[in-house]
Amino acid sequence: MEVDNEVRLLLRFYKNVPQKTTVLLEKFENFKAVLHPDFYVKTSGNHVWLHIKGAQKKYYSPHLHLELEHTAEDQTYIRGLFGPDPVLWSFFMFLHFLIAGVFLIFSGILYSNYVLKNAITTDLWVLGLMVFAWFLLYFIARQIRHNGTDQMQELELLMCQIMGS
Known part of the structure; x- marks a missing residue:
């Protein structure tokens, strides 16, 4: 994802995944139970939030909001939104x-x-x-978005790893 060429401050992406929504939500719930030292996950219904925590968290650290939508038999449509810290x-x-x-x-x-x-x-x-x-x-x-680009890519990689597990 090329961040610096976007005019928008909040970066969005859309993805089709060949897995059921319930299976994906279960994978995020399983990751939540592991207690990773650098990341934490919140879930509510079909929404998932990935946050950075610990020593890596800076004022510019982004979070990733995922909305999982059931589309076909074994298909999930994911809407992702990178955003700044709510504060x-x-x-x-x-x-x-x-x-x-x-x-x-x-x-x-x-x-x-x-x-x-x-x-x-x-x-x-x-x-x-x-x-x-x-x-x-x-x-x-x-500038804040540019500073958080590496952490955005970490969150996207984490999302892919969780979905691939």
């Missing part, structure tokens, strides 16, 4: 909402000052800073 994702969403709120407030102030024929340079500066902050958050998120 980091929540922090980024908080920053985005904060920037969007400031942008909207100063857009209203800019319009009022424009209609009243007051100075609007400060408002334009703040709006420009908010646009710059949005781009900055995007590039920071891309």
Whole structure:
């Protein structure tokens, strides 16, 4: 999977596996019982989450969410989604909402000052800073995704090993 050429921050993949969904879920449950020192698995219904733990876990460590869907007799369709740590994702969403709120407030102030024929340079500066902050958050998120590329490949390899066992 080529990570750096993607525009999206959350990487997805789709895969058809010639095994029953129940068999695959059982394999993930068996791996969960082994207590691996570097990874842990959570399952809920037809959803599986693979996480990195221990000394390998960094702030940029991704997790892998798999949705297993029964399609044919002995066929499972897997939807995979690599995502950042939920705490980091929540922090980024908080920053985005904060920037969007400031942008909207100063857009209203800019319009009022424009209609009243007051100075609007400060408002334009703040709006420009908010646009710059949005781009900055995007590039920071891309860098975090780039830092986690090796761990994404580890999680994908782990998924393949579990399904192949």
